[in-house]
Amino acid sequence: MPIYEFYCPDCHMIFSFLSRSVNTTKRPDCPKCGRAKLEKQASRFASPGKAKEPGGAGDDFPVDEAKMERAVTALASEAENLKEDDPRQAARLMRKFSGMTGMELGKGMEEAIGRLEAGEDPEAIESEMGDLMEKEDPFILPGKKGGGRGARSGPAKVDRKLYDL
Numbered sequence: 001m002p003i004y005e006f007y008c009p010d011c012h013m014i015f016s017f018l019s020r021s022v023n024t025t026k027r028p029d030c031p032k033c034g035r036a037k038l039e040k041q042a043s044r045f046a047s048p049g050k051a052k053e054p055g056g057a058g059d060d061f062p063v064d065e066a067k068m069e070r071a072v073t074a075l076a077s078e079a080e081n082l083k084e085d086d087p088r089q090a091a092r093l094m095r096k097f098s099g100m101t102g103m104e105l106g107k108g109m110e111e112a113i114g115r116l117e118a119g120e121d122p123e124a125i126e127s128e129m130g131d132l133m134e135k136e137d138p139f140i141l142p143g144k145k146g147g148g149r150g151a152r153s154g155p156a157k158v159d160r161k162l163y164d165l
Contacts, residue, residue, distance in 0.1 A: 002018075002019050002022055002076070002079060003016050003017065003018050003019075003162065004016070004017050004019060004040065004165060005017075005040070005041040006027065006028060006038035006039060006040055006041060007038060007039045007040075007041050007156060008030040008032065008033065008035055008038050008039075009035075009039065010030065010033050010035045011030060011032045011033050011035070011157075012156050012157065013030075013032060013156055013157045013158070013159050014041060014156050014157070014158045014159065015028075015030070015031060015032075015038065015159045015161075015163060016158075016159070016161075016162050016163065017162070017163045017164065017165035018162050018163070018164060018165060019165040020082075020084065020165075021079075021080065021082075022076070022079065022080050026165055027039075027040060028163070028165060031159070031161075031163055032159070067100070067101055067102065068101050070100070071096075071097055071100035071101045074100065075093060075096060075097055075100070078093060078096075079093060087116040087117075087119060087120065087121070087122050088116060088117055088119060090116055090122070091113045091114075091116035091117040092117075094109075094113050094116075095113065098139070103139040103140065104139065104140040105138065105139060105140070106136050106137050106138050106139060106140055107136065108129060108132045108133045108135075108136050108138070109133070109136075109138040109139070111129065112125050112129055112133065133162075134161050137160055138162060
């Protein structure tokens with residue numbers, strides 16, 4: 001399941017949206033201010049060859065960009081073929097992504113994936129765990145403890161919640 005990032009110039013924030021399938025055309029409204037049609041952003045790992053500048057976005061992302069790009073490329077076709085009625089497939093894909101990138105799963109995400117692996121209904125899991133999942137990062141980035149990204153004059157803030165596309 002791909003994750004797309006969109007920018008809201010009114011809020012000066014970046015939002016992440018989870019899509020159940022590859023969807024390169026849909027542009028959601030801002031979940032914070034309601035602005036119609038957010039601006040699609042290229043993910044940091046999707047821009048190979050770009051020089052990393054000190055203090056730039058690449059310094060804030062502790063996962064190797066090449067490793068991330070390989071993982072996304074390798075799993076993209078597999079994500080397109082997921083059966084919506086088999087939660088175990090989605091769980092396997094998330095475990096593979098975690099293993100390929102070196103990002104550990106957060107406590108809530110670990111529990112949710114374990115329940116998917118057991119064959120539980122994804123909607124029931126979201127209904128029961130939605131509040132917990134909104135309050136924590138789904139992945140634990142190596143060497144990161146979180147934090148903001150600056151004011152409007154600086155880089156856009158990142159909303160850590162994962163929205164449905």
